[in-house]
Amino acid sequence: MGDAHQFNNILLGGRGGANPGQLKISSKGFSWRKSGGGKVVDVAKDDVKSVSWTRVSRSYQMSIRLKAGSNVKFTGFREQDVSSLNTFITSNIGVTPQDKPLAVSGRNWGEAELEGNTLSFVVGGKPAFEICVADISNTQVQGKNDVQMEFHVDDTANEKDTLMEMSFHVPSTNTTFVGDEERVSAQVFCDKILSMADVGPAGGEAVAAFETVNVLTPRGRYLVELHLSFLRLFGASDFKIQYTSVARLFVLPRSAQSSTYVVITLDPPIRKGQTFYPHIVFQYPSEEITELTPLISDELLNTKYKDRLAPQYKGLSYEVFVEILRGLSGAGITKPGTKFRSSQEGYAVRAALKAEEGLLYPLEKSFFFLPKPPTLIVYEEIDYVEFERHGAAGTSSMSSKNFDLILRLKTDQEHLFRNISRNEYHSLFKFISEKGLKILNFQTQGSSAVAEALQGSDDEGVDPHLERIRIARATGDEGDSDEEDEDFVADKDDEGSPTDDSGEEEEPDASDSGGEQQDERPVKKDKKKVEASQKPAASKKKKKDEEGDGDKKKKRRKKDPNAPKRALSGFMYFSLAERENLKKSTPGISFKDVAKTLGERWKAMSKDEKEPFESQARVDKERYTKQMQGYNKGNAGGSTADDESSD
Structure with missing residues (x-):
């Protein structure tokens, strides 16, 4: 490598510990990237004042002194690397490396x-x-x-x-x-x-303070203080974070929302108990105004922080916070670019990661999913991208409106973003293609394979469960399913729709259900046989009456095809989201075991874990209620509207 030298397993030294990574030394300077992604340290050629070598345990350490006064240290070089790099650094960086041996006498006087x-x-x-x-x-x-x-x-x-x-x-x-x-x-x-x-007798006053800031990760409301060399969060838990740990700042507006995400990416992350937080996610009101005067001396403002801090700030709260934090920490800011717009002209697309719904932001150099769990995926770490139709093994017309996006990393880790509206497919596909990422569907099936799949609504293989859901939604009758999830209890897990008529027929007539219904109720069947043998005349009359009632009920149950589709429960949304994943993770699992497993999982979930699905159910319920009101008004005086309201 005549133009550059590259080394793996080089440790970046610091008080927070030594982090392994890859170091590249070129004629432009030094660039170190943490293994597995994360922190990046770039040292430009013009910023280097001197370079020295020190023999440490089992390897050599390179110390780079910058003109600004700070030191950057890399450890893990072999002896043969030192001689080859000396010549390269002298000719390309313009400084001659010096040997700097450590004192090992053990004396504490110097x-x-x-x-x-x-x-x-x-x-x-x-x-x-x-x-x-x-x-x-x-x-x-x-x-x-x-x-x-x-x-x-x-x-x-x-x-x-x-x-x-x-x-x-x-x-x-x-x-x-x-x-x-x-x-x-x-x-x-x-x-x-x-x-x-830059400290005072007690560590100095805060340069700026922001009260009752809503923090989504770690969750709580915090008082945020920005000091000269660190920031502090005061709330349910207190955190003190050095600016040297701040890797990046992100400012990401929420589409059609009155709030903005501000994310501080840390390397290494903060820790609370056994939980690590590599990202601190703030949520600021988009239109809140703040006026602030930094508490900093004129001498510092005109020397060290010249062109980095202003004597007075007035503007949107999140912009003031980010500008002061950038001035103190020197971290870069990432905002959404102009190359991607969703179908709603937003900066992100709605998706679900694991059991959490959120927003997926396609940025210039990475994908970022927010708010929980905050997940940053750099494009350089992605092996390939795959578009997958939602529920492709047997989807209904309802679920075919969505698709999944799979990001496969070079470390074999996989991120599955589910339930993305198919209206976002073309903008996402175009953006990912322009970034030069490998699209698996494009390579194996052609550029229009997924697009064609998304346009249809029928599949050759039909999942019986999803097919029943489709029929139930079309007919507005979810209570007549022949098989139900064993552990699902409607009274506990679902409040039902506002016009729920699942209890309308406690004993359906044999003409509706056939022999299958009779097999399911042998006791009632035997009872009817006994009554029929004892009272033949009354039985015939009753049968006629029941047939008459059955005809009425059949006519009554005949729904208007234009009637609004019933709302799904939180458990049904959970089943739709996890059923295919369960089948993939457990090949050959029977339908009964699928239903039983999903029911057990739902019962074991906490209230917070159920909340995303219950939230979907509440939204769907509101949609159904509003549509029914409009439907009943539009059909005032009609038999269909009357029947629906009477149910």
Whole structure:
């Protein structure tokens, strides 16, 4: 590789732990990407001040000092890599790497050197250790000659043992930090640290504070404080996050909604118990106005934060929050581009991931699903994309209005986004094609295979369960199914539709149900036989009456084909969503076992897990109620409307 060098399993050093990744060194600079996606560190050629090598345990460490004062360290190089890279870096980056051996004498007496934002403790002319000044949360003089430093409690730290406190003894005889009668040497050293670390006696006041912000992940309402080197969330749980952990900011408006998502992507993620949160999802009202003056000195505003922060802010709340956070953290902002628009001219399409409904945003370099679970999928990680008709093995006319989008990653992980409206197919297909992603259906079946499948509504193979649902919706009768889910209890799981007439016929006549109904009720059948043998004349008369009533009921049950379709229950939406997945995961499973398993799953689900499906049911119920009102008004005086309302 004459133009670039590439190395795998290179560790990026930092207080939050060492993260493995891939490092590419080219004539443009250094680029490191975390394994499995996530954090990216780019160092431009023009930003490099010096490069040095240090022999560490079993490998070599490259330390890059930037002109801005910070250090970036990469560990995991072999000895033969050092010699080849020295020549490349000298000729392409314009700096000559230096050897920088560590002090291993074990002495704790040396010199403290401050350069940029790095504090080095040097013993015998060799560095023993280095501290990033930005990690210091507070420092103070204790006694006459001791300086105590406290370090930030970082909730994104992924190591069990973290440096929290350190003390330095600064004698008055030192020649680096010279004191006088009013300020001893220890005070001079302490003041120097304070000026570089941008902290006050108690960590400093917040530059900006935003009260009662609605946070969807981790869920709750929080007070958000933005400090010079970290942000804090105060709520049901408190989090303190270093800006060095902020990888990216996303501003994603909700289609046809009065709110906007603001997402902070973290690497490493924050942790609450055993749960990790790589994304913090804020939900701001889109039209809320905020006026704010940052609490920051004019000196800092005109020097370090020049062109990054403004002395005064007034505008939409989420824009003010993002602008201040970007100025303090230096993180980039991603917003929806102009290349994708949904069928409703929005920035996202409605979809379901696992059991959660949300919005899937096709962005410039990634897909982002929000709000729960927030899932970021970079295009470079995708192996192929597959469009799949929803319920293709035996769908009904109802479910054929949707399709599924499968994203298969190079790590063999798979993301299935379900129930996407087929109106979104062409815009999604065009966008994905322009991004150069491999579309499996396109390669194996032709470009129009899925499009043609989406246009139809009938399949050769018919799923009996879905077929019954289709018939039930068409006739408005969901209560006459011959087989029902064993564990589904209507009284507990479904409130029913406003015109539910499932109890209309407690004992259907034999002419309606045939011999099958008689087989299901042997006791009643035997009873009828006994009564018939004892009272033949009365039986004949009763039979005629029942036949007459049956004719009336048949006429009455004859629905208007234009009548609104009945609303489905939350359990039915759950069944539609999970039935095909269950069949795929358990090949050969019988229909009875499918119904039983789905019923058991539904019963075991919590109220929060059922909520997405119950929400669909409530929306469908409202739709049915409104359509029935309009239908009854339009058919006022007609027998069909009268029959429907009487049910």
